[in-house]
Amino acid sequence: MNMNERIAVWNEEAQNCTCGHDHRLVQMQVYLEHGAIQRLPGHLSEQGYRHVTIVYDRYTGSAAGYEVVNKLRQTGVHVDEISMPENKAGHVVADEVGIVQVLLGVKLGSQAIIAVGSGTIHDLVRLVCSKMNKPFLSVPTAASVDGFTSAGAPLIVSGVKQTFQAVPPEAIFADIDILEQAPQEMNAAGFGDMLGKYTSLADWVVSRDLGGEPFCPVAYRMTEEALTTCVQHVQGIAEGRADGVTVLMDALIASGISMLIIDHSRPASGGEHHLSHRWEMDLMEAGHKPVLHGAKVGVACALLTVKYKDLAQKSNESVFRVYNNLPNASQLTDWLEQVGGPTTTEQLGVSMEMVEHALTTAHLLRDRYTGLKYINEILNAGSK
Structure with a gap:
C-alpha cells in the first residue's frame, strides 16, 4: 500500500x-x-x-x-x-x-x-x-x-x-x-530522530501507568512499526541509496502521522527530546552554531538508555521493566556511527556542564511523565 x-x-x-x-x-x-x-x-x-x-x-x-x-x-x-x-x-x-x-x-x-x-x-x-x-x-x-x-x-x-x-x-x-541528493548528515539526523522512538515509546508506557496520561495503541503501533522498518534498512540509509532514503522518509512521515492522529507528540517524543531541547537552548545561549535536531535526539537516546536501564534495576516500580527492552546504548551508537551521525555529546559540541544541566532540568520543559522526571523528582530526591 x-x-x-x-x-x-x-x-x-x-x-x-x-x-x-x-x-x-x-x-x-x-x-x-x-x-x-x-x-x-x-x-x-x-x-x-x-x-x-x-x-x-x-x-x-x-x-x-x-x-x-x-x-x-x-x-x-x-x-x-x-x-x-x-x-x-x-x-x-x-x-x-x-x-x-x-x-x-x-x-x-x-x-x-x-x-x-x-x-x-x-x-x-x-x-x-x-x-x-x-x-x-x-x-x-x-x-x-x-x-x-x-x-x-x-x-x-x-x-x-x-x-x-x-x-x-x-x-x-x-x-x-x-x-537522495541531500547530504548524508541530514539522513543521519532523520535516522537519529527515529532511534529516539525507542525511549519515547517506553516513556509513553510509563506516562500511562504512572502519570495517568492518555495512551493510544493505534498510534503506539504506528510508531513502533515505523521504527522497526527503519532499523531493518540501516545499511541502505547509511549508503544514502534511494531505497534506504525512501524507507527513512516513509518512517518519518508515519511517525509524524501517529502524532497528528492523536494531536499529541507522546508517541514520538519523550525524555530524549527534552534533553535535545535543553541542549539546543544552552548551545544557542552560549553562541554556538545550531546542531541538527535528529543528531541531538540520537545521542540523547543512547545517553538516556543507560539511565533508564539503571532505573529498571533500581526501582521497585514494575512499569520501569519496559526499559529493559531497549537496545543497549552500544547498539544505538553503532547504528548512529554506521549512518554517519554523531555518537557523543562532545561531537555535538555539548559540554559536560550542559549534559548535567539537561539531565537535571530537561524534564521541566514539558508537562509529561517520563523516566527522566521520575529520576529527578522521586529517585534522586529520595536519595538526598
Missing part, C-alpha cells in the same frame, strides 16, 4: 479505537515517489490556487526551491518567493525573527504557502499558515525529521524551546530524486 492508502487504514483504526483518546481524521495527500514535485502544479490547479508563496533558504532553494518556482510559473501560477535570510551566525532559526520574516513576506492575496526545506522552514511556515488561515503545502528536501506532517511547531521563543499548535500540511510532495 502507498502512504495515502495506509492513512485511510490508520484513520479507520483510530476512529474505531476504544482508548478514550480523541482521534483526528487525517486528511492529507502524501506523494513519496520519484518526481513527486511534478504533481504540484496539478494539485494547485485542482484546489484553484493561482497565487502562492514559496519559502526556502540558501540551501533548499538550490535543492528544490528554484525548480519549484520555475515549474509553477511555467504553468501560469503567480509565485511570490521568500528566501529566508540567515542570522549573524549564518543560520536560519525557527524563532520570533523568522516568524516575522515569513509573516511580512506573505501577501494577503497569496492563496497558499509552500515550504521547501527541512524542519526549520516547515515549522515557520506551519505557524504562519495557522495565523493567516492559509493552506500549507510541503516539499521536503531531506529525510531529516519526523515533523513534516505535524500540526505542532517547535519554536524558540524568548530563548525557550516551545511547541505551538499550528496546522499540518494539506499535501506533501516528497520527491525521492531530491531527497
Whole structure:
C-alpha cells in the first residue's frame, strides 16, 4: 500500500479505537515517489490556487526551491518567493525573527504557502499558515525529521524551546530524486530522530501507568512499526541509496502521522527530546552554531538508555521493566556511527556542564511523565 492508502487504514483504526483518546481524521495527500514535485502544479490547479508563496533558504532553494518556482510559473501560477535570510551566525532559526520574516513576506492575496526545506522552514511556515488561515503545502528536501506532517511547531521563543499548535500540511510532495541528493548528515539526523522512538515509546508506557496520561495503541503501533522498518534498512540509509532514503522518509512521515492522529507528540517524543531541547537552548545561549535536531535526539537516546536501564534495576516500580527492552546504548551508537551521525555529546559540541544541566532540568520543559522526571523528582530526591 502507498502512504495515502495506509492513512485511510490508520484513520479507520483510530476512529474505531476504544482508548478514550480523541482521534483526528487525517486528511492529507502524501506523494513519496520519484518526481513527486511534478504533481504540484496539478494539485494547485485542482484546489484553484493561482497565487502562492514559496519559502526556502540558501540551501533548499538550490535543492528544490528554484525548480519549484520555475515549474509553477511555467504553468501560469503567480509565485511570490521568500528566501529566508540567515542570522549573524549564518543560520536560519525557527524563532520570533523568522516568524516575522515569513509573516511580512506573505501577501494577503497569496492563496497558499509552500515550504521547501527541512524542519526549520516547515515549522515557520506551519505557524504562519495557522495565523493567516492559509493552506500549507510541503516539499521536503531531506529525510531529516519526523515533523513534516505535524500540526505542532517547535519554536524558540524568548530563548525557550516551545511547541505551538499550528496546522499540518494539506499535501506533501516528497520527491525521492531530491531527497537522495541531500547530504548524508541530514539522513543521519532523520535516522537519529527515529532511534529516539525507542525511549519515547517506553516513556509513553510509563506516562500511562504512572502519570495517568492518555495512551493510544493505534498510534503506539504506528510508531513502533515505523521504527522497526527503519532499523531493518540501516545499511541502505547509511549508503544514502534511494531505497534506504525512501524507507527513512516513509518512517518519518508515519511517525509524524501517529502524532497528528492523536494531536499529541507522546508517541514520538519523550525524555530524549527534552534533553535535545535543553541542549539546543544552552548551545544557542552560549553562541554556538545550531546542531541538527535528529543528531541531538540520537545521542540523547543512547545517553538516556543507560539511565533508564539503571532505573529498571533500581526501582521497585514494575512499569520501569519496559526499559529493559531497549537496545543497549552500544547498539544505538553503532547504528548512529554506521549512518554517519554523531555518537557523543562532545561531537555535538555539548559540554559536560550542559549534559548535567539537561539531565537535571530537561524534564521541566514539558508537562509529561517520563523516566527522566521520575529520576529527578522521586529517585534522586529520595536519595538526598
